[in-house]
Amino acid sequence: MTEVVxxxxxxxxxxxxVKAKATAETLGFNYMDQTRIATAVSELxxxxxxxxxxxxxxxxxxxxxxxxxxxxxxxxxxxGIKNLELALKGGYSTTGGLxxxxxxxxxxxxxxxxxxxxxxxxxxxxxxxx
Amino acid sequence: xxxxxxxxxxxxxxxxxxxxxSPQVALHDKMAVQFKDxxxxxxVETKAKGLVLDISAIDVVDSFLVRQIGExxxxxxxMGAQVVVAGLRPxxxxxxxxxxxxxxxxxxxxxxxxxxxxxxKAGKR
Amino acid sequence: xxxxxxxxxxxxxTPLVEVWEGIMMVPVVGILDSARTKQITESILERLASVRVxxxxxxxxxxxxxxxxxxxxxxxxxxAIKLMGSEAIITGIRPDVATTLVTLSIDLSxxxxxxxxxxxxxxxxxxxxxKVEKSK
Numbered sequence: 001m002t003e004v005v006x007x008x009x010x011x012x013x014x015x016x017x018v019k020a021k022a023t024a025e026t027l028g029f030n031y032m033d034q035t036r037i038a039t040a041v042s043e044l045x046x047x048x049x050x051x052x053x054x055x056x057x058x059x060x061x062x063x064x065x066x067x068x069x070x071x072x073x074x075x076x077x078x079x080g081i082k083n084l085e086l087a088l089k090g091g092y093s094t095t096g097g098l099x100x101x102x103x104x105x106x107x108x109x110x111x112x113x114x115x116x117x118x119x120x121x122x123x124x125x126x127x128x129x130x
Numbered sequence: 131x132x133x134x135x136x137x138x139x140x141x142x143x144x145x146x147x148x149x150x151x152s153p154q155v156a157l158h159d160k161m162a163v164q165f166k167d168x169x170x171x172x173x174v175e176t177k178a179k180g181l182v183l184d185i186s187a188i189d190v191v192d193s194f195l196v197r198q199i200g201e202x203x204x205x206x207x208x209m210g211a212q213v214v215v216a217g218l219r220p221x222x223x224x225x226x227x228x229x230x231x232x233x234x235x236x237x238x239x240x241x242x243x244x245x246x247x248x249x250x251k252a253g254k255r
Numbered sequence: 256x257x258x259x260x261x262x263x264x265x266x267x268x269t270p271l272v273e274v275w276e277g278i279m280m281v282p283v284v285g286i287l288d289s290a291r292t293k294q295i296t297e298s299i300l301e302r303l304a305s306v307r308v309x310x311x312x313x314x315x316x317x318x319x320x321x322x323x324x325x326x327x328x329x330x331x332x333x334x335a336i337k338l339m340g341s342e343a344i345i346t347g348i349r350p351d352v353a354t355t356l357v358t359l360s361i362d363l364s365x366x367x368x369x370x371x372x373x374x375x376x377x378x379x380x381x382x383x384x385x386k387v388e389k390s391k
Contacts, residue, residue, distance in 0.1 A: 009160075010158040010159040010160045011158045012157065013158060014156045014158045017190055017192075018156070021189075021190070029222050030297075031220075032220070032221050032224055032225075032297050034221070035189065035190060035219075035221035035222065035224070035225050036221075036224075036225055036228070038189075038190045039190055039191070039192050039225045039229070042190060042192040042194075043192050043193060046159070046192070084156075093255060099195045100229075101193060103229075103230075104192075104193060104229035104230070104231075107228050107229055107230070108225065108228055108229065172284065183263060204318065216340065217336055218305065218339050218340070219304065220297070220300035220301050220304050220335075221300075223335040223336075223338040223339045224296070224297070224300060224331075224335050225336060226335075227331050227334045227335045227338060232334070232338075233338060238302070238337070238338055238339065238340040239340040240304075240307045240339060240340040240341060241307060241340075244307070244340060245340075
């Protein structure tokens with residue numbers, strides 16, 4: 001049931017969130033959680049598109065500690081995030097998008113992990129449990 | 131993938147002094163910006179006193195769309211028109227609040243009808 | 256109230272009652288944890304989408320305790336209701352709950368609150384243009 005979306009243009013951001021929502025629904029998440037998941041994916045996919053020129057979104061069911069859930073990985077080969085702490089606090093007010101997107105998605109999900117390397121790219125992994 | 135900035139096919143209807151629009155499709159970023167431009171152009175053309183933006187068909191609203199809505203409201207206000215965002219879905223309202231967005235300076239209404247009512251009441255003051 | 260009774264009450268779904276045209280009342284009782292508060296919020300918002308009332312009175316007089324998590328959930332509930340285009344007011348804030356909120360530095364400014372349901376109803380009626388008169 002793994003879905004992969006290559007984000008190359010604006011419409012792909014919508015594809016990514018539609019697929020994430022559909023997978024969430026199939027897994028049994030309620031409307032509220034489906035929307036939280038889709039919104040988080042939209043933010044992260046847009047970050048990859050806007051700041052890295054594109055990226056890859058992988059959506060799949062996951063299990064952990066006896067629970068079932070959804071895991072989405074958004075990776076890009078962009079410039080990396082210079083001040084991760086600031087971005088997570090919702091900073092970067094000049095660019096607006098990056099900070100809001102990261103901190104926003106973090107608030108919506110149960111698990112949130114960012115790995116970034118300057119000049120190499122960023123991988124954001126988010127999970128939500130049923 | 132759209133490469134040209136075409137006029138979006140989202141109808142913007144006129145009802146007396148007000149404009150009503152109710153997007154039924156998912157708006158990707160370029161479309162959202164184009165939609166905003168269409169709305170603002172229509173407000174100028176019609177000298178509308180208000181706009182009801184009915185988003186009851188939109189199931190996901192993220193920071194980009196929130197920003198466009200904010201810009202529509204700010205620009206419309208400068209042109210003397212009030213903007214009411216109507217029909218926010220429960221899931222959308224909850225997600226926006228959880229992310230910390232507030233749609234400041236924008237009136238909201240439960241549905242299109244109540245949105246028009248809000249505009250009429252605002253006009254009477 | 257005996258602890259067992261409170262726990263039993265907590266298991267029942269929270270009723271959402273349209274007490275008057277345009278006014279919904281949500282009497283919350285028992286022990287509120289994150290999961291339950293979330294469930295209550297979601298059901299209020301879902302109901303609001305179909306019933307479309309202008310005022311929602313959330314009565315928390317029956318809650319045994321309020322902590323930071325519950326308070327922030329409540330605040331978010333009120334904000335989400337406002338965002339949808341309705342108004343939520345909170346009634347039944349007992350003195351001990353008020354003290355807790357102050358101690359926790361929880362800012363309830365911007366949220367309309369009343370200590371009694373009576374005041375809450377008065378506010379709601381006034382907002383909707385209803386006048387209550389006693390017949391002679």
